[in-house]
Amino acid sequence: MSTVTPVLDLRGVHKSFGPVAVLHDVDFVAYPGEVTALVGDNGAGKTTLVKCIAGIVRLDRGQYLFEGRPVRITTPREASALGIEVVHQDLALCDNLDIVQNMFLGRERRRGMVLDEAEMEEVAADILAGLSVRMSGSVRQPVWALSGGQRQTVAIARAVLGDSKVVILDEPSSALGVTQTRQVLELVRRLADRGMAVVLISHNMNDVFAVSDRIAALYLGRMVAQVRTADVTHAQVVELITAGRSETLEARRDGRPGGRRSAGPLRAGAVPEAAEPPA
Amino acid sequence: MMKAGPSQEEIRRHNLGALLRFVHVRGPASRAILAENLGLNRSTIMALTSDLTAAGLVREELPRTPGRRAGRPSLVVRPESTRVYVLAFDVGVDRLTVARVGLGGVILDRREAARGRVAASGGASGAADPNEMVNALAAAARSLVRKAGDEATCVGAALAFPGIVRRSDDQVMFGPNLDVGGMAIGEVLSRRLGLGVPVAVCNDANLGAIAEHERGAGVGVNDLIYLHGDVGVGGGIITGGRLLGGEDGYGGEIGHMVVNPGGRRCACGSRGCLEAEVGERTLLDLAGRQESPDVPGREAVRAVVDAAARGDVVARDALHRVGTWLGRGVADLVNIFNPGMVIFGGTLRDVYLGAAAQIRSEVATGALAASRERVKLRTAALGDDTTLVGAAEFAFADVLADPVQVLARLRGAPASAPVP
Incomplete structure (x- = not known):
């Protein structure tokens, strides 16, 4: 079996805030070209795990491999330098700035002493077009004038600017209408199809099934399963989220009655390679 | 008697077609790129390009966005789209x-x-x-x-x-x-x-299958299945890069695959066809809505999906049932054809995005592990124009x-x- 190196590979991650243990011995992998959905109840540790990945909080213990190499990430800037971007739930856009300014905020292109506005505008328009996003109006309109879906799109476009390898989306459709959710889901899928590793945090099981290749389920700070979406049912994922285990999924893995044999084992860290069929 | 090889004229016609097809599907390209991709030498490309230019099918011009590299930018061969x-x-x-x-x-x-x-x-x-x-x-x-x-x-x-x-x-x-x-x-x-x-x-x-294969979600995927929802449910199957037509061209009628023996009556006279279980009329019927001549089907289907997403339990139940049958059908298709991709178009695009959990759950239980392992489920990239x-x-x-x-x-x- 040939192997694809995961972009993100976290092993045995522990994190406590003072006396409160939040993550306990968590393994997590994300592959290029795939959407990995991170699911779990409130307080399961999803956001903390993402913060660890993005360098917003430090791991207490555990290994962090990026493209197979051990790395130490202690600040968001270091994560960003590796190509890891987070689109937060609140999007963190500046309302008074236009689309281009928002996309290049903090990393403006310069020509000599002055900003290269023409270049930035062109790149911004290219990226939006490349995401097959139709923005009504110009890339120079302020973001306060945009709809929820458009704002989400700008935030995602900002995340994929440059050489992003990992894009983490925290509940991207939580504040959106139905049509906009649809567009954002298709956009999320396109990002992965273009080779990025996408990590999607979502409570909406339908969104998870619509776009994900793998599902990682956290339960009370532990990673209870990281499975291929093609191998699980809705009911099984709900069990994993609410009870931390799924009888039918385990039965299936072991080849006992209760379903057709699944293609791979249940535990994270032993996730089968996805890209190539066995020779 | 041995058949003679293709004549010069046939080869030329073939090459002209290949070059034109390349710029038609992939967009403007320089002679160097054409030479590389078509496996022809540059002087042949030049001759073919000038023939096509003379016929008014392509023209050569400077690229529209100037390259950032030093030196004179090379000309690109562009299809004569407006002519x-x-x-x-x-x-x-x-x-x-x-x-x-x-x-x-x-x-x-x-x-x-x-x-x-x-x-x-x-x-x-x-x-x-x-x-x-x-x-x-x-x-x-x-x-x-x-x-x-x-x-x-x-x-x-x-x-x-x-x-x-x-x-x-x-x-x-x-x-x-x-x-x-x-x-x-x-x-x-x-x-x-x-x-x-x-x-x-x-x-x-x-045609939808051809479009998504050439220009949509399925570019580069040589085995794919396109499912199209209008009032009925149609299908197009591409295997080995070619459309499966069958003996008379009727192939790919996925809508009339029986997924629920003894189920709902279908317009074709049978019962429990995929079309009968997941078609627009059934979705509207399950959602307790009337088919209306004033509301086009696409809008009516979207209204149900929207209502379901907003929490309307009747719409949700209707969508889930339709999604379950659709998933069964897809599981069978995955087992039979081992496609690299299944694409949902027309109204099924909305149904897929609204009922993916049901659809994929059915595929997970109904399709063989080996066959389902690598199949990608996607929505039509060409949207309503597929x-x-x-x-x-x-x-x-x-x-x-x-x-x-x-x-x-x-x-x-x-x-x-x-x-x-």
């Missing part, structure tokens, strides 16, 4: 669309008209008459042709139809949702246009097979006067 076009007709149950599509796949102009729907009971409402439909299509096409001007040449035409069509003579054999009563639509339309090009008639979902784009691609087939000859014939022959 060489086809007419694409898309006959939906609710709407008629006619577009002028330029070489390179650019939709240059389009006309759309809503169609009054024939009520399920059979009571006709206005536009049920196939003559009226052809009138509307011909009028729209003529207006597009007029606007194109004399400089532009129409090199083909094709019509996407929601029914099964015999390949040998383009006869519509069965269209339960849109009866044309044995009319040879292609011939009639071709006569009415008087452009000297035949109007090919094809199954809409088959079948229209497919018709255009089909219409370009002749000119791409023999570019110079076809063009010479069309420009040489004086167009017959259109039949009013």
Whole structure:
């Protein structure tokens, strides 16, 4: 079996805030070209795990491999330098700035002493077009004038600017209408199809099934399963989220009655390679 | 006797077609890129390009966005999108669309008209008459042709139809949702246009499969299945890069695969067909909504999906049931064809995004682990234009097979006067 190196590979991650243990011995992998959905109840540790990945909080213990190499990430800037971007739930856009300014905020292109506005505008328009996003109006309109879906799109476009390898989306459709959710889901899928590793945090099981290749389920700070979406049912994922285990999924893995044999084992860290069929 | 190898002339025709197809599908390309991709040397590319340029099919020019590299930018070969076009007709149950599509796949102009729907009971409402439909299509096409001007040449035409069509003579054999009563639509339309090009008639979902394979979600995927939802459910299957047509061209009628033996009655006379279990009428019926001549099916389906997403339990239950049957059907298809991708188009795009959990759960339990492992489920990247784009691609087939000859014939022959 040939192997694809995961972009993100976290092993045995522990994190406590003072006396409160939040993550306990968590393994997590994300592959290029795939959407990995991170699911779990409130307080399961999803956001903390993402913060660890993005360098917003430090791991207490555990290994962090990026493209197979051990790395130490202690600040968001270091994560960003590796190509890891987070689109937060609140999007963190500046309302008074236009689309281009928002996309290049903090990393403006310069020509000599002055900003290269023409270049930035062109790149911004290219990226939006490349995401097959139709923005009504110009890339120079302020973001306060945009709809929820458009704002989400700008935030995602900002995340994929440059050489992003990992894009983490925290509940991207939580504040959106139905049509906009649809567009954002298709956009999320396109990002992965273009080779990025996408990590999607979502409570909406339908969104998870619509776009994900793998599902990682956290339960009370532990990673209870990281499975291929093609191998699980809705009911099984709900069990994993609410009870931390799924009888039918385990039965299936072991080849006992209760379903057709699944293609791979249940535990994270032993996730089968996805890209190539066995020779 | 041994068959002689292809003649010089055949090789040249083949190469002209290959070059034109490359820029048609992949967009403007430099001679170097063409040489590399077509496996021909640069002097051959130069000769082919000048032949195509002389025929008015391509032109060479500087790239539009200047390269950032030093040195003189190389010329790119660009298809003559505004001067060489086809007419694409898309006959939906609710709407008629006619577009002028330029070489390179650019939709240059389009006309759309809503169609009054024939009520399920059979009571006709206005536009049920196939003559009226052809009138509307011909009028729209003529207006597009007029606007194109004399400089532009129409090199083909094709019509996407929601029914099964015999390949040998383009006869519509069965269209339960849109009866044309044995009319040879292609011939009639071709006569009415008087452009000297035949109007090919094809199954809409088959064309959708071609479109998504060439320009949509399935680019580079040689084994894919396209599922199209309109009033009915159609399908197009591509295996080994080719559309599966079957003996007569009726292949890929996925909508009439029985997923629920003894289930709902289908317009084809059988019971429990995929179309009967997941089609628009069933979804609306389960959601407790009426089919209305005023609301096009697409909008009605979207309204149910929207209501479900907002938490309407009746709509949600309807969507989940439809999703479950759809998932069963997809599981069977995955087992039989081992596709690399299944694409949901038309109204099924909305159904997929709204019921993915049910659909994929069924695939996870119903499809063999090995077969389902790598299948990708995607929505149609061409959106509502999938079948229209497919018709255009089909219409370009002749000119791409023999570019110079076809063009010479069309420009040489004086167009017959259109039949009013």
